[in-house]
Amino acid sequence: MDLGPHADFILASYGVVALVLAALTAWLIYDGARQKRLLENLEARGARRRSRAADQGSLDKANPK
Amino acid sequence: MINQSITQKLANPTRFMSLSGAILPWLTAIAVAMIAFALYRGWMAPPDYQQGETIRIMYIHVPSAWLGMMGYAIVALSSFGLLVFRHPLADVSAKAAAPIGAAFTLLALITGSLWGKPMWGTYWVWDARLTSVLLLFFLYLGLIALRSSIEEENLAAKLTAVLALVGVIILPFIKISVEGLTIPWLGLEIPAWNTLHQPSSVFRSDGPKIHSSQLYPLLYSALGFSLLFFALHMKGMRNEILRRRVKALRVAEVDRARAAEAAAPAE
Numbered sequence: 001m002d003l004g005p006h007a008d009f010i011l012a013s014y015g016v017v018a019l020v021l022a023a024l025t026a027w028l029i030y031d032g033a034r035q036k037r038l039l040e041n042l043e044a045r046g047a048r049r050r051s052r053a054a055d056q057g058s059l060d061k062a063n064p065k
Numbered sequence: 066m067i068n069q070s071i072t073q074k075l076a077n078p079t080r081f082m083s084l085s086g087a088i089l090p091w092l093t094a095i096a097v098a099m100i101a102f103a104l105y106r107g108w109m110a111p112p113d114y115q116q117g118e119t120i121r122i123m124y125i126h127v128p129s130a131w132l133g134m135m136g137y138a139i140v141a142l143s144s145f146g147l148l149v150f151r152h153p154l155a156d157v158s159a160k161a162a163a164p165i166g167a168a169f170t171l172l173a174l175i176t177g178s179l180w181g182k183p184m185w186g187t188y189w190v191w192d193a194r195l196t197s198v199l200l201l202f203f204l205y206l207g208l209i210a211l212r213s214s215i216e217e218e219n220l221a222a223k224l225t226a227v228l229a230l231v232g233v234i235i236l237p238f239i240k241i242s243v244e245g246l247t248i249p250w251l252g253l254e255i256p257a258w259n260t261l262h263q264p265s266s267v268f269r270s271d272g273p274k275i276h277s278s279q280l281y282p283l284l285y286s287a288l289g290f291s292l293l294f295f296a297l298h299m300k301g302m303r304n305e306i307l308r309r310r311v312k313a314l315r316v317a318e319v320d321r322a323r324a325a326e327a328a329a330p331a332e
Contacts, residue, residue, distance in 0.1 A: 001108070004118040006183040013122045013176040017129070021293070024168050028300045035307035039314070047314040 076153050078306045085299045092296045099289030106282035113279070122180040124282055128290040130173035130198065134236055136166020136294065137201060140208065141233040144226035154302070156222040157309075159229065160212065161301030165294060167205035173198060185261050193242035193258035197235060204232045218312075 003010050107124035139162040146155035177195065178188040189195065208225055215221035237246075245257035275283070 002118075003121075004112075006117070006119050009179045009183050010118060010121050013125060013179045016175050016179075017125045017172055020168055020172055024165065024297065028297060028304060032300060032304045032307065035304055035311055038311045039307055042311060042314040042318070045318075047318045049310075049313050049317050 078153065078157075078309075081154060082303060082306060085303055089296060089299050089303070092292060092299065096289055096292035096296050099285065099292055101289075103282055103285035103289045106285060110278050110282050116184060119180060119183050120279065122176055123279070124286045125290075126173060126176040126180055127283060128287040129169045129176060131287060132290055132294050133166055133170030133173050133198065133201060134239060135291070136162050136169055137205070137229075137233070137236060139298070140166060140229045141236075144229040147222060147226045148230070156226070157302050157305045158298070159222075159226065161305050162298055163205055163208050163212075165297050165301060167202060167209065169290075169294065170198065170202045170205060174202060181261070190261050192260040192262065194239065194260050194262040197239045197242050201235050201239065204235060208232075218309075 104124060107121055110120075112118045113120035140159045143155045143159035143162065146152040147159065174195075177198075181190075182188050208229055211228060212221045212225045215224065241255055242258050243260050243262050246253065246255040248254075
C-alpha cells in the first residue's frame with residue numbers, strides 16, 4: 001500500500017498509539033498481578049480485616065480502665 | 066433490598082469484583098476485535114480529496130481526542146458521586162480513569178501534531194483548540210500529582226474531587242474553541258477563536274460533513290477505542306480495590322500486633 005509522501009507521519013501516528021496503549025495495558029496487568037500477590041501473601045500469613053467493634057474490644061482488653 | 070438501582074448494587078466492591086471479573090475478558094476481546102475491524106476499514110477507505118493518505122490519522126486521532134474528554138467527564142462525574150452521594154466506588158472510578166484519560170489526551174496531542182505538520186506546515190500552534198487540549202492534559206497530571214502527594218486517602222480523594230469539578234470547565238471550552246456558541250434565547254454569542262483546527266465534522270446540528278466511506282470507519286474506531294477505554298477503566302478499578310484491601314489488611318495486621326504487644330505482661 002502506497003501511503004504517499006507523508007507515510008512517515010501516518011506510520012509514526014499508528015506506532016505511538018500502539019506503544020502508549022500497550023504500555024498502559026502492560027502497567028495495568030502488572031499492577032493487578034502485584035496487588036493480587038500482595039493480598040494472597042497477607043491472607044496466607046493469616047491477616048484479616050476486623051470490624052471496628054472487634055478492634056475496640058481488643059483495645060479495651062489491652063487497656064483496661 | 067429489592068428495589069436497588071444498578072449503582073447501589075455495584076456499590077459493594079465484592080459484587081463489583083465478581084461482576085467485572087466475568088465481564089472484563091469479553092469486553093477486552095470485543096474491543097480488540099472492533100479496533101482491528103475499524104482500522105482495517107479505515108486503511109481500506111479511499112484517500113481524502115484534499116488531505117490524501119494523511120486522512121488515515123483521523124481514525125486514531127479523533128477517537129483519542131473524544132476519549133481524552135470522555136475520561137475527564139468520567140473523573141468529574143465520579144468526583145460528584147463521591148462528594149454528593151458518597152458512593153463507595155466513586156473515588157475508585159475517578160482514580161482509575163485519570164491515567165487512562167491522560168494517555169488518550171496525550172495520544173490526541175501527539176497524533177494531532179503528526180497530522181498537523183504535513184497539513185498545516187507546523188507541528189504546533191498556540192491556538193484555542195490545541196492549547197485547551199494541552200491544558201486538559203496538564204489538568205490530568207495535576208489530579209494525579211495532587212492525589213499522590215497526600216498520604217491520607219480520604220482527604221486526597223476529597224481534594225482531588227474538588228479540583229476535578231473545578232476543572233470540568235475545560236470541556237465546554239474545548240468544544241466551543243473552534244465552533245463558538247450561540248444561544249439565541251439567552252442572547253449569548255461566543256465567537257469561534259481564530260484557529261487552524263477544523264470544526265467538528267461529525268457532531269453537527271446540520272448532520273455529519275464527512276463522506277460515509279470515512280464516517281463509518283471513524284465511528285467503528287470510536288466504538289472500539291471506547292470499549293477499550295471501559296475495559297482499561299474496569300481493570301484499573303479492580304486494581305484499586307485490591308490495593309485498598311491490601312492496605313486495610315496491613316493496617317489491621319499492625320493494629321493487631323500493637324494490641325498483642327499492649328496485652329502482653331510487662332517483663
